[in-house]
Amino acid sequence: MELATKKIVLRYHWVFRIREGWGIFHQSLLGKIGLVLLLLFALMALCSYIPPRLDPMYDPMTGVDPKISHSTGPSMRHWLGTDFMGRDILSQLLAGARIAFMVGVSAAFMSIFLGTAIGMIAGYVGRIMDTLLMRLADMIMVMPTLLVVLILSSLFGQLNIWTIVLIIALFRWPGVSRVIRSQTLSLKQRPFIEAARVAGASHLRIIFRHIMPNVLPLSFLYMTFRVTSAIIIEAALAFLGFGDPGTVSWGMMLQWVWKTGHMFKAPYWLLPPGICISLITLSFYMLGRAMDEVLDPRLRREQEAG
């Protein structure tokens, strides 16, 4: 191989690792199903921008069909029918995909960020900091998140979708931080950290340059699971009527079906949001499990040995 190309290729080491990971991932049936489903949902989320541009009546929140003022079944104009106000269910469903991704990914990202940072600090600094942070984690961990968000949303008024996301993130970091902490603890003992210290590296440098790259894959694995739980919590909250009324989420759609009494007579309206919530959680879950296999060093070693 030419030296120059070699340099470039090797510089992008992570490309290799991803490819290598993909090799393992590719063999996992769950991973493939999950990925395909997820791509479908992403497509839905992208498509959500189309209907409102076609006609204002397809706006998921405010658009109503001028000719229809009650719930109707699927038709050419409305492929999945309309809701009780004459709004198009399909465009709501598409918008719901967008919200689900938004809620799931941003809440997961925040909680993973928090969890990773706290876990690394607790593990690296140790002593009283570790004890304090981990007791805090214990405390937050025993709180049923949904009930906490419920209490908060009833106390502080109807919560805005971003507030909900923030609260979910604030209450879902302990699991991640525990894993990251123990990983950090074991990394801290590793000679390469000591080598860096002997070389004169500062604590910040050690954390960011040596520990973080080694815990990030684990964080990303946890992110997929956090995405699911965030989506479920938001949906449950919206279902109970504590969601953000300004957004059309799937949970909100279910709440509308339930509250307006269409639950048993409008299956075209009851089924899609429920199926979507279940499937998107399922796909993230499958993805997570497949990634788990990619990242599990033990399985990896077996692969290498074999």
Added chain:
Amino acid sequence: MNLTHNVKTHVLTARVLILGLLAVMFLIPWRHAYGADMVKVGLLQEPKTLNIWLASDRWSRKVLGQIYQPLYIRDPKTLKFIPWLAQEHPVYDEATLSYTVKIRPAKWSDGSDLTSEDVAFTGRLIKEFRVPRYASKWKFIKKIETPDRHTVRFYLKTPKAIFLTRTLTTPIVQKREWTEVIEAAKKTEKPLHALLNHKMDRPVSSGPFVLKDWKQGAYLFLQKNRYFFGQDKTIDNRKLGPHIGGIIFKIFGTSDAAIMALKKGGIDMFWWAIQPGYLEDLRKHENIRVFYNEKSALYYMGFNVRRPPFNDVNLRRAIATLIDKDFILKRILQGYGIKMYSIVPPGNHFWYCPNLPRYGEGLPKEARIRRAYEILRKTGYTWQVPPIDTEGKIVKAKDIRLPDGRPMKRFTILTPPADYDPNRAMCGMIIQEWLRAMGMPAFSKPMAFGSLIQQVKTRRDFDAFILGYGNLSLDPDYLRNFFHSRNDKPKGWNMSGYKNPEFDRIADLSAGTMDRDKRRALIWQMQKIIMNDVPYIPLYNPKLVEAVRSDRFTGWVEMLGGIGNIWSFCRLRPR
């Protein structure tokens, strides 16, 4: 091998256990019908208490309404007062400012007589403990006398219109039952607290039914009261029963479940407004009858008239013009309701003033915008992009400016959250969109109910809100409460901060006017003033849709506020 044997037994037990559980679940023998002459009524939530002084929720009142009776009730048709526990109409003595009421011979459910002592006791209890919700109706009573066992005389401090409509409709409690309770309560640090928190298990009843059993979270069983004074009597030309063995109140938790139970015959009536979505099916059902009645309700948008921008009556009028009540009614309420044009519901025929300004009535969207634009333009409002362009076409307006040239600051419309009332939350969203089309920076913000009230009533820091009353009293005294400048204080009822000396004067006059017709003229005048100044924009009054089984019982009595009234339960009879 022994080990294998062990494992096998484990697996076997497991299988037997699971099968057994499944069998139990599926093969429950169908129970035989019990209580054929009991009316089963579905409730959405558990009554919170049977202590009448604490009962502020609808569910407790629904149950307690069958137990504690007042002196006077309303006729279902005319809504006029007719004597109930009282023998006849009260006799007024202008000289002493006193009313004398004769009590009907009646018994409590424990067999003892209901006497004037009980009535006087109830009044004194309320006055002494200043029981919330009742105290204001009794505080103008100077003195209560009981000349004999069947006569009560009330001496008033000043003439009060609400004496007849509110004071005399207070439910009467038994002296014997409550004497001990209040004696004990008085000895505590917080007597009212003790009184409110007294646990009442089996209230002594003067009504048609008496409580027999309450399984928390499941049902309440009210049995026919054999001492009921109206039994087989004719009152107000109506022959009373009860002809049924009792009422079983079943608690469902969700409308869905209750309506399914109704369809399946599990209950005979669902005592709650039915959402339009269910109606189509219910109407098709051969054994279900649907009743449509008006409610004495008011759902409205209120403004904070203390501060800009809503201290300008023209802006309020323009908004009233922009709001399309037909849209709200047709889309959000699915047609089950009526548009409101006054604070007093039209169903309250006597007090409702029929000829009031109707802003933008029946206009299409474009015409509304044009008219509102006219109102605002004439009074000095300007736009960066006005809603009507130079060619007279409607465009999306941008950046409205107040008459003084300053831009309009963003304002919020507070609404209850969707879980509490989806209709009001939705109205907020829609109104926001309409106002934005005029270039107004409107933001609809649903808020937890407690916080909303806190914001509007206590802190009085808000721009506009959408609230409502599902059960307004039939006496229009609330008009005075809502808009009298005296009530513009923290936690006061004048939430808008409306101040009008002329209105105050008429309102005070109306409160002391005992003559019905004279008072009506005053009340009408008040309505006109309010609808001219629009501190509140009345939006709608939902229609009360209720459904019952028609195969087991007949005799439901319709009235303002629905079929769930004392008349119905006294007149129901098995088919």
Added chain:
Amino acid sequence: MELRRYIIRRLVQIAIIFFVILTVLFMLFRLAPGDPVSRMVDPDMTPEEAQILISELGLDQPLWMQYLYYLRNFFMGRFGNSFHYGQPVVTIIANRLPNTILLFTTSIILSAFVGVFLGKIASWHKGGKVDAWMTIGALATHTVFLPWLALIMIWVFAYKLGWFPITGMISEEVWLNPEAGIVAKSLDVLHHMALPLATLFLIHFGSYLLIMRSSMLETLKEDYILTARAKGLSEKVIRNHHAAPNAALPVVTSVGLSLAFSINGGALTETVFTWPGIGRELVFSVSHNDYPLAQASFLLIAIVVLVSNLVVDVLYAYLDPRIRY
């Protein structure tokens, strides 16, 4: 001795955590906007009347006084009276708790039991079709949106097929009937419990299955399994008697750790099925600003989760002879 010291240490930790939760909860509830009286909107109540009610409820005292009262009352076991029901909170909770316990323990035991059983089967067929379908099935049921599943269950089994009552816990036909004995009454409760139980079961058994499966696969790689094989024991005995009991240990932990998760689900299930339990009461009290009741139910849930985590740890050590304190 060691075990006892460990338990004591954990109890102290639990006490501290609990105290913090107690305080945070107090702050949250007191600092939030909205007072309980505002909830009882009634055009008839004058501001003076409302003020009387507020002072009767002790809400007009300085915050730190309220806090001290709150702590004192808590340690004396007095949670105060519910604003809504006007009865001692303890009475209400005592009334609702057994219902929740009944539903919860049954569903957890049932799903753990079935999960372990099926997980074992799946691990036997590792890589095969049975395994693949079981895994996918478990994942699918585990990720179904719970309230939606509950609605569908009601629709199919209660509404369409009419096999089960729609909601509730008992039916008045049986309980008011003087002829009905204890057997009829318990059968009635079981009948009502079937649907919520099945819903919770469907949601939870999948996770136990997956845990059991992977734990079983891991255990089968251990040396002592190899030894057992070398001794010539049959595969079945090895799996059922040597591997399964050890492999089931993580399930025990997961039961404890997933408790917070199950409580979320429990609240939803109880709400949809109108099961008169503590979760539904919490949702209700929260939306009615009933501070004492919401606080007490939340604290109770926190205690349950904390203590059960401890119990699981101890139980784990008791079951696994390799762990010593």
Added chain:
Amino acid sequence: MAEGRHNPLLELRDIRKTYRTRRSLFGSGGREVVALNSVSLEIYHGEIFGLVGESGSGKTTVGRLIVRLEDPEQGSIRLEGVEVTKLRGKALRDFRRKVQMIFQDPYQSLNPQLSVFDTVSEPLTVHRIGNSSQREEQVRKALTAAGLSPPEDYVFRYPHQLSGGQRQRVAIARAMVLKPSFIVADEPTSMLDASISAQIFNILIEMREKLDATLLFITHSLAAARYLCDRIAVIYKGNLMEIGSADEIIQNPIHPYTRALLDALPRFGDCGEMKYYGTLLGREREYVEPSACPFFPRCRPADETKCSRDKPLLKEIFPSHFVACFEPDLKQAEGSGGDTCFYGT
């Protein structure tokens, strides 16, 4: 070199270090273990000093203390006369430039996420030495010096793409790149094949010459120490047993423990009948007083009364040859091996 009794480069004085055993899973326990007990050493400029002992003897701890990965409980460590244990901030950074360490396990001592270039250049980056092209040049030189040439083939590789020996060379390059004056090499070859070990040894020797560096070579093998070192110290359970020049220690070991270590070495070549000391007790003595000589439980020639009560101090038996034993047996072992008797590792 060893003869020059000028001021020592590194001086350890009465170093004591104890560890608490890790708490068991649920937090009880925590016994104290003495890792180093009053250790004093002097290492002179330019020499390779070997520290030999079995695993758990505390030899690694000495290395870790010197590079300030840990702090001693008592005693002082001086480098060029400057107290090391109290260094903070800037002074510590300067110290880090002067003292480097090569770790035992090349599989663990390289960050798997960093390329060879990143690993080797890190010390330069940390100490802000040179610009990027200068750094690249230095990295190249260090890699070449460590036997990885041409360096272009290696700079962009990752640890998992390297063999164990290559990894250790990278680690050596990392240690060399700062041109330190003192290097601690902690069993750098124990994880490697014998042939590669020899190469590594040669690199270390070259390094000393090129950088004019002083080395502390920590090993469990007397043979390796003899091959590489100028002077050797033998450590047992945190106590120094014998210090002397390498030849002296091998040819004329005095302490029973040193002799036992020699006995344990495989030997080849013309070793004659036997050169066997037999100082190790077959079965350990039990119930030993804490104040006893640390080697007493395993010492055959020990004096039951004296050695069980007190601990002997280091005494200069021969010039520059220190032994910690009450009654050193100065006799050589029976039988003599020729000059061609070699000890293997």
